[in-house]
Amino acid sequence: MHRIVAPALAAATIVAVGAGSPTGSTPSGEAALSTAKFTADERRETLSYWTADRMRKVAAGVELGHDAASVKAWRGEAMKTVGRLFFTNEKGQDSYCTATAVQSRNRSAVMTAGHCVQLPASPGNHYSSMVFVPGYTEGKRPYGTFVVRAVMMPRSWEHDAKNDIAVAVVDPQKGEALTDAVGGQALAHDRKPGGKVTVFGYPDSQEQHGERLMYCGGTTSKTPDGTQSVRCPMEGGASGGPWLADFEEKSGLGKLVSVNSSGDAMEGGSVIRGEVLGPVADELHAQAEQL
Numbered sequence: 001m002h003r004i005v006a007p008a009l010a011a012a013t014i015v016a017v018g019a020g021s022p023t024g025s026t027p028s029g030e031a032a033l034s035t036a037k038f039t040a041d042e043r044r045e046t047l048s049y050w051t052a053d054r055m056r057k058v059a060a061g062v063e064l065g066h067d068a069a070s071v072k073a074w075r076g077e078a079m080k081t082v083g084r085l086f087f088t089n090e091k092g093q094d095s096y097c098t099a100t101a102v103q104s105r106n107r108s109a110v111m112t113a114g115h116c117v118q119l120p121a122s123p124g125n126h127y128s129s130m131v132f133v134p135g136y137t138e139g140k141r142p143y144g145t146f147v148v149r150a151v152m153m154p155r156s157w158e159h160d161a162k163n164d165i166a167v168a169v170v171d172p173q174k175g176e177a178l179t180d181a182v183g184g185q186a187l188a189h190d191r192k193p194g195g196k197v198t199v200f201g202y203p204d205s206q207e208q209h210g211e212r213l214m215y216c217g218g219t220t221s222k223t224p225d226g227t228q229s230v231r232c233p234m235e236g237g238a239s240g241g242p243w244l245a246d247f248e249e250k251s252g253l254g255k256l257v258s259v260n261s262s263g264d265a266m267e268g269g270s271v272i273r274g275e276v277l278g279p280v281a282d283e284l285h286a287q288a289e290q291l
Contacts (some may be wrong), residue, residue, distance in 0.1 A: 003137040007087075007116055007239055008097045010039060014243075032155040034118075035286055036126040043147045043171060046129045048175075049200040056139050056211070058086065058094050059204035059237060064206050071234055074200065076214045076249045080143060080182035082213060082242060083134035085112055085168065087127040090119050096210060098201045098241035099132055099168065103184040103255060107177035110148075110168040111187070112240030113259050117151040117168060118160035126151060131230050132170055134182045136202070138211045143182050146170035150291045154280050163280050167288035187285060188245060188255035189277050193220040193228040200270065201238025201260055210237045220257070223273060241262030243274055273278040 002283070038046070084100040102109050110132050119125035130148035133141050152167035170178050178184075198217045200212045206284035216232040223229050230243065239261070244254030258274030275281070 003284060005090070007236065008095045009073035010023060026067065033152055033284060034155045034158045035125075035152045036118075037291075038128070038130070039165050040103050040128050042128070043060075044084070046131060047147050048061060049129055050131045050145065052139050052141065053215055054087060054094065055084070055096075055133070055136075057208065059210040070216045070232065071203070071205075071214050073079070073106070073208070073215065074215045078135055078142070079091075079213055079252045080135050081185050081252065083112070083132055084129065084136045084202050084214050085116055085119070085132050085240060087130040089127050090122070090125045095127075096237060097239040098237065098260065100200075100240075100242040100256060101132075101134055101178050101182050102182045102260070102285070103179065103186050105126070106291065107179040107184070108169050108172070108291075109285065109288050110170060110178070110224075111256060111259060112166055112168060112187075113261050113262075113287075114153045114164040114166045116240045117166045118158055119162075120157060121159060123158050129232065130168065132168060134177075134178070137213065142255045144173045146173055146178055149287075150206045150282065152284060152288045152291065154284060156280070163275060164211065165205065165259060165275050165277070165281055165284060167284055169288055169291040176189065183253065184243060185253060185256045187277060187281070189279075189282050191245060191277070193222040193256040193276065195257075197230055197243040197245050197257060199230060199232045199234070199241060199243050199260065201234045201241030203235035204237035205235040226276065227261070227273045229271040231271050233263070233278070234260065234272060238272075250281065270291045
């Protein structure tokens with residue numbers, strides 16, 4: 001069964017704070033992109049809204065089963081670039097995904113899945129009250145909270161639920177840009193499936209409830225629909241988490257070749273699918289660098 005690896009939702013519905021104002025779609029080169037920006041007032045409200053207690057409660061009441069034995073808690077060097085992306089969805093519910101700081105000229109770009117910032121095939125339904133917390137672990141925010149000032153996704157995701165990728169651009173914190181504080185992963189565009197990757201995410205499984213970074217490894221395979229898959233059965237909340245090729249445990253760095261998008265139940269295990277980062281991702285990243 002093919003399904004979206006859904007964002008984690010809080011048990012209770014809340015009123016959204018600071019709905020974002022979409023700026024419309026911008027055709028550019030090989031891709032047509034859509035951007036939503038958040039005002040300064042909205043961003044101030046968002047930072048006040050996402051307290052440590054609220055973050056811990058997002059997945060506390062959710063029970064989505066257990067992760068497979070192949071999914072383990074990360075206990076290596078601190079993964080500064082990977083964190084939780086908190087937001088409120090189109091229904092005003094607290095939710096979260098996983099996201100990754102990536103190298104960019106503005107030193108402020110975060111890569112995640114399209115369904116973590118925008119309801120698929122539903123133009124204008126961008127999520128709001130969005131913050132990125134790199135290195136989140138059991139309520140601790142060692143590198144602070146970075147509020148999102150804009151999100152950008154392919155218009156094909158907003159209108160047709162295709163190309164499940166997005167970039168969030170964050171404000172500096174205390175005058176320091178995101179990747180100056182935590183570093184950034186390099187993007188590897190057009191990396192053909194077939195190589196080994198390490199997959200990271202914050203699944204909202206019964207054991208972890210999104211409070212710890214989890215990982216597993218495998219070899220990617222090409223899928224009939226042009227995406228790629230890897231055997232790594234994480235639960236919801238891992239959406240948007242990075243697939244890192246050439247990963248070095250000591251530095252915590254590799255090359256980002258995809259992000260967690262959807263899951264397939266298969267005999268003998270489960271896989272996660274992700275996009276192959278091609279021209280659409282290239283244009284998305286290039287345009288987000290200018291925000």
